[in-house]
Each structure stands twice: as C-alpha cells, then as structure tokens.
Amino acid sequence: MNNNIKIAPSILACNFSKLSEEIIAIEKAGADLIHLDVMDGHFVPNLTFGPPIIKSVRRYSKLVFDTHLMVQNPDDLLEEYANAGSDLITVHVEACNNLVETLERIRSLGCKAGVALKPKTDPLFLTKILDKIDLILVMTVNPGFGGQKFINEMLKKITVVKSLIGSNHIDLEVDGGITQDNAKLVVKAGANILVAGSSIFGNGDEKKYKLNINSMR
Ligand code: DX5
Ligand code: ZN
DSSP: OOTTOEEEEBGGGSOGGGHHHHHHHHHHTTOSEEEEEEEBSSSSSOBOOOHHHHHHHHTTOOSEEEEEEEOSSGGGGHHHHHHTTOSEEEEEGGGOSSHHHHHHHHHHTTOEEEEEEOTTOOGGGGGGSGGGOSEEEEESSOTTOSSOOOOTTHHHHHHHHHHHHTTSOOEEEEESSOOTTTHHHHHHHTOSEEEESHHHHTTSOGGGHHHHHHTTO
16 A cells, blocks of 8 residues: 555545535545536536535535636636635646636635646646646546546656656646556556546445545555
8 A cells, every 4th residue: 555645536426415425434434635526518518516515515524625627717716716615726727818827826815726637738838837836637538527438648648747747846646537457557657646536436335435545545
C-alpha cells in the first residue's frame, strides 16, 4: 500500500438519493478528498449539480472538497463555489477567457487552484503558469460521463506533465476510468491523486468501499 497516494472518490458514481450518507461512508472508508464533478450541459453535454448541493453536504465531511468545474466561463460563479465550501477549484483551460485571471481569482477566494486538461489538450502551455497553480488534473477519458474506459495513451501524457512540474509543489491528479488494475501504472507515471467513481462506489455496496479504496493505493 502506498500512503503517499491520495484517493478522491467522485460522487458522480454514488447514490444521489442518499448523498450525505454516501459522503459519510466514503470518508469513513478512508477517502482523502471528495471529488465533485460539476457539469453545465454546455462545456460537456451532461448536467450535474452546483453550489447549493455542494453547500448542503459540506457539513457531513471534513475532507478536502475537490471541485472539478466542467463548465464554460467558470468565472461568474467562482465565489459561490468557494462559499459553498470548495477547498480546491479546478477549471478547464478551454473553458476560460483568461486562464491566469481565473486562477488568481480562485486563490484570492482562499482556495487552491487547479487546471484540467482534456485528453487532446497539449500540456506545454503549463510551463508558463506553474506559479499560478496548485494542481494539474489530467483527464484520462473525455469529460462528461462516469464509467468510461481509461485511455491508455494518456499514461505518456502523465509522465510529460510530471516532468513539466519538476520540483514545483503541484499535485498531479488523474481522472477517468481509474481502476484497481490500472492505478499502479498511473502512479508509476507520476500521479499522486487518483479520482475514481465507478471503481469505488461500484454497485453501491457500502461494505466494499474501504476495500475498493485500499486496493487502489
Ligand atoms: C468525468 C469526471 C470523472 C468521473 C470519473 O467527466 O470528471 O470525475 O466521475 O468516474 P469514473 O471513475 O467512473 O471514470
Ligand atoms: Zn472529475
């Protein structure tokens, strides 16, 4: 077991009809962060939840709330996401009009700032903004839906991003299709935070959450 690896279960795969109970159960099972997938029906075709839902479950967990914004023009609601209790806010580079301003605003709201890369996004621009970010999220599926298959070619991209980070204190989070089988490869490539929905919440059997998390480390 590698305790330097942090596991961030994505509540997208949980049973939304008992969201607070799922969050309590997943924290008890050993999760390190709660990954919150916000989708707007524009940047991605799917639609999920926003600040009111995040705020309503904030009191059920002490874990880091890791808000992944898959929304076009995230700027308008950043304050609401921060006030709802996000500790970390990650935006997609293609969704921002002025990425640096958005990242600075996230930090000024007291949150850590992350940038997400879709599978086709070239990571090279990151070299210019390393001092503006606390986390890089490499997507290993096309954003929008849980339960997709991990794109193997992304392993190489994770190693490229890891070397771009160099000695900077920036987390490397990987999101999409992570399973107990490929987690090791993803970590070997350089990731230190693993997001996983389906392979942790599985068929909703709460008794298995701890095993699902541990076997991913
Ligand atoms: C996809 C989301 C992911 C997703 C991961 O757009 O960003 O966080 O919920 O789910 P799995 O682990 O099922 O691929
Ligand atoms: Zn996500």
